Amino acid sequence: MRVNQKALAEKMSKIEAKLEKQIENGKHNNKNGLTANLENGMRAKQKAPLMENMAIAALFHFPLPIYRWNASDCHPKIVINESTNSIQRNRTGERFLGIRSCRAGPIKMPSASPISIIYTEYRILAENGPLFIGLSTKEMSLDFMVGYGPVSYGYANYCRIEGQNANGNDIIISENVPSFHSGDVVGCGLNLATRQVFFTKNGQHLNITNLYVDENTADLYPTVSLYNHGDAVEANFGPNFHYDLSKKF
Incomplete structure (x- = not known):
């Protein structure tokens, strides 16, 4: 899916105008640094035809998290393939089925960021x-x-989104979302400015509007939970995604 260049240009123009206004009002201490970032963003806009689904934050060179599957934060019954960023539920030596989870890292939640979105996509392999x-x-x-354990937010393949706050209480249950299966690309993100969690499927944003992270929540990590032997996903840590992240700005 290619970015709508006219829409992208309009969005970037609005962001540029907002940054210029912030600079004029003295809302940022490092005016020269932001001006340089703005100029870089304008130059990047000229190269937009070469880019597909690139986050606006990346165009402006704001720092973005670097992700990887964390072998020390992954259940031993999940196998990581670092060359493909994929994980698979292992059947070896295990008689019964059960949930096994794996987290990627690191993710940080800066207290202030002009434009910042954390986002990962997963292609369902099996x-x-x-x-x-x-x-x-x-x-x-x-x-x-994920989504049922404490302080987690998850999208299940059987048409359900759920979150748990620090007290272990449900903060949302939605059964109005589509299921997903092998071949689908499912995404999960966090808007750091609004602290809103969002999900996507095959490049389309899901209409979940009231799933927010508490201000005192610890660092959050991309997480996948697998149940059946052989189930597998391939992670895409960016910056090119099926979902057009510029729609979140």
């Missing part, structure tokens, strides 16, 4: 049972499914 994608803190055990 899916023969419950499968969950989302965000979690390290408080969530790797034997829990």
Whole structure:
């Protein structure tokens, strides 16, 4: 899917105008640094035809998290393939099925950022049972499914989105979302400015409007939970995605 160049140009023009106004009002201490970033963003806009689904934040060179699957934060029954950024539920030596989770890292939640979105997409490679994608803190055990464990937010393949706050209470349950299966690309993100969690499927934003992260929430990490032996996903940590992130600005 290619970016609508006219729409992208309009969005970037609005962002540029907003940054210029902020500079004039003295809202940022480092005026020279922001001006340089603005100029870089304008130059990047001229190269927009060469870019597909690139986050506006990347165009303006704001710092973005670098992701990787964390072998030390992954259930031993999940195998990581670093060359493809994929993970698979391992059947070796395990008689019964059960939820096994894996987190990627690091993700930081800066207290202030002009424009910043955390986002990861997952291509479903194999899916023969419950499968969950989302965000979690390290408080969530790797034997829990993301969205059901404490301080986590998850999208299940059986048409359900759920979140848990620090007290373990449900903060949202939605059964008005589509299911996903092998071949689908599912995304999960966090808008750091609004602290809103959002999900996508095959490049389309899902209409979940009231799923927010508490201000005192610890760092969140991209998380996948697999149930069935052989189930697998491939992560895309960016910057090119199926979903056009410029729509979130």
